[in-house]
Amino acid sequence: MLGQVLFSGLALGSIYGLVALGFVVILKATDVFNFAQGMFVVCGAYLAVTALSLLGLPFPLAILFIILGAALMGMGVHAALIRPLSGRPILSIIMVTIALSIVMRAGIEILYGPAGRTLSTPLPSGGFLFAGLRISQLHLTAAAVSWLCMLAFGLFFRFTSVGLLMRAAADSHEAATIAGVKVDAMNRLAWAIGFTLAAIGGLFLGQLQIVSTELETIGLLALPAVVIGGMQSIPGAILGGLLVGVIEQLASTYISPKSADVMIYALLLVILLVRPWGLLGQKAINRV
Amino acid sequence: MASLLEVDGISASYGRMGLALDRVSLTVEAGSIVAILGANGAGKTTLIRAISGLLRLHGGAVASGRTLLDGQDVTRFSPDRIVRLGVAQAPEGRMVFKTLSVEDNLAVGAASLPRARRGERMDAIYHLFPRLAERRGQAAGLMSGGEQQMLAVGRALAAAPRLMLIDELSLGLAPLIVKAIYERLGEVVATFGTAILVVEQSARIALRYCDRAYVLEGGRVALSGTAGELSSDERMRDLYLGAAAGH
Numbered sequence: 001m002l003g004q005v006l007f008s009g010l011a012l013g014s015i016y017g018l019v020a021l022g023f024v025v026i027l028k029a030t031d032v033f034n035f036a037q038g039m040f041v042v043c044g045a046y047l048a049v050t051a052l053s054l055l056g057l058p059f060p061l062a063i064l065f066i067i068l069g070a071a072l073m074g075m076g077v078h079a080a081l082i083r084p085l086s087g088r089p090i091l092s093i094i095m096v097t098i099a100l101s102i103v104m105r106a107g108i109e110i111l112y113g114p115a116g117r118t119l120s121t122p123l124p125s126g127g128f129l130f131a132g133l134r135i136s137q138l139h140l141t142a143a144a145v146s147w148l149c150m151l152a153f154g155l156f157f158r159f160t161s162v163g164l165l166m167r168a169a170a171d172s173h174e175a176a177t178i179a180g181v182k183v184d185a186m187n188r189l190a191w192a193i194g195f196t197l198a199a200i201g202g203l204f205l206g207q208l209q210i211v212s213t214e215l216e217t218i219g220l221l222a223l224p225a226v227v228i229g230g231m232q233s234i235p236g237a238i239l240g241g242l243l244v245g246v247i248e249q250l251a252s253t254y255i256s257p258k259s260a261d262v263m264i265y266a267l268l269l270v271i272l273l274v275r276p277w278g279l280l281g282q283k284a285i286n287r288v
Numbered sequence: 289m290a291s292l293l294e295v296d297g298i299s300a301s302y303g304r305m306g307l308a309l310d311r312v313s314l315t316v317e318a319g320s321i322v323a324i325l326g327a328n329g330a331g332k333t334t335l336i337r338a339i340s341g342l343l344r345l346h347g348g349a350v351a352s353g354r355t356l357l358d359g360q361d362v363t364r365f366s367p368d369r370i371v372r373l374g375v376a377q378a379p380e381g382r383m384v385f386k387t388l389s390v391e392d393n394l395a396v397g398a399a400s401l402p403r404a405r406r407g408e409r410m411d412a413i414y415h416l417f418p419r420l421a422e423r424r425g426q427a428a429g430l431m432s433g434g435e436q437q438m439l440a441v442g443r444a445l446a447a448a449p450r451l452m453l454i455d456e457l458s459l460g461l462a463p464l465i466v467k468a469i470y471e472r473l474g475e476v477v478a479t480f481g482t483a484i485l486v487v488e489q490s491a492r493i494a495l496r497y498c499d500r501a502y503v504l505e506g507g508r509v510a511l512s513g514t515a516g517e518l519s520s521d522e523r524m525r526d527l528y529l530g531a532a533a534g535h
Contacts (some may be wrong), residue, residue, distance in 0.1 A: 175383035180371030
């Protein structure tokens with residue numbers, strides 16, 4: 001029983017980690033605490049519905065459609081809302097992300113109707129027994145793809161020259177501008193990546209559940225994940241995502257489904273009280 | 289033939305706060321070291337920002353005048369384009385990337401070069417500043433002020449500039465370190481042919497290491513000339529050298 005719960009917790013947690021990673025990429029690059037990240041997840045699920053059910057694209061093309069669509073939307077949000085507001089107080093920008101999420105929800109419900117839709121993909125959806133556990137292939141695929149995406153991003157960020165320029169821009173916009181980095185382009189790229197990672201999460205969450213704007217709540221689990229893991233930390237976001245997934249599954253199985261949120265936010269509160277910089281975050285060091 | 293850098297009657301301001309630069313003109317020839325002197329608020333940093341395209345980032349703008357690089361008008365170019373045209377900067381406050389390693393800091397500077405030239409360029413900088421080579425894996429934020437200044441200069445040099453701008457090179461640094469960095473700059477000019485435009489607080493240092501100097505007062509060029517001319521200028525001695533000698 002416990003093994004079963006841990007398996008689904010870790011699988012779901014991997015998706016949360018992926019969404020949280022997207023959140024941190026945006027936060028590091030542009031200092032925006034993005035409350036619309038949950039709706040980005042929903043957008044990913046609806047991009048999948050559009051590509052597979054409405055347009056009837058073959059699966060590989062549908063994946064391309066989702067990734068390109070999400071990346072373009074991320075750039076659009078940056079160009080239309082974030083860039084014009086850069087330099088404004090943090091609170092104004094946070095309000096804009098909240099407004100954006102509400103508008104996106106309304107827009108989606110206008111376009112697609114309020115009812116949920118099922119999403120079917122050619123991904124394996126059966127299950128098999130392994131060491132006494134019933135392993136759902138969809139959960140396994142979701143976790144594997146999430147880890148692949150996280151790994152790919154980590155390698156890109158750490159080892160490529162564009163990744164280096166992104167890290168430089170995230171360190172200091174002014175210093176990066178002086179060093180000749182196209183900071184605007186780096187920020188746009190960060191929003192594209194952040195949106196895309198959320199959308200990939202949405203593709204799987206939409207399939208594990210039902211595609212509706214209610215997925216936003218699940219997408220927003222990225223927020224406690226990031227705070228628990230450490231706001232500016234990429235490994236922290238992933239660890240936070242896994243923890244949130246495991247706690248959610250343990251609480252819903254052993255206490256009650258509704259208690260999951262209570263437990264997650266209780267942990268968040270404890271972390272904020274005793275280790276406000278998060279598990280893997282760093283205390284603000286020598287920021288001048 | 290056109291000079292490497294020609295600032296031609298630049299006026300600039302921040303918002304409505306009056307002119308921070310008032311028709312400033314100066315010239316930097318290839319391979320020379322030129323100093324900008326002046327008290328706080330004289331417009332030295334504004335002048336550097338006007339040349340490097342950074343005024344807008346600080347809410348300022350060029351009102352009139354032109355900056356010519358090899359005769360090409362670059363007045364309204366974006367900062368990254370100006371870097372790519374061969375003007376790199378070590379800014380006031382050094383502004384190294386604190387969370388990145390020394391090596392990564394230099395690599396960001398070198399990123400505007402073609403890939404094949406980057407490694408060789410970084411080696412040349414490590415050769416110039418062996419201290420940076422020793423610390424190549426360390427986070428820049430953990431280094432001393434002098435080392436950060438070397439890194440800021442190294443990052444600018446990594447872009448293989450024809451002209452390097454240095455704002456407040458000696459501010460807050462021990463005299464021995466200032467001397468060491470200026471001696472390296474002499475090597476830079478000799479080996480790479482890079483020209484240097486440096487904002488300097490200390491007139492004595494400037495006149496010792498630079499070919500020419502311009503003195504700004506209230507956003508205008510009050511005095512200018514070769515180091516030799518200025519050393520014997522009476523006004524210069526009364527206002528700047530006298531005060532500097534007394535510290």
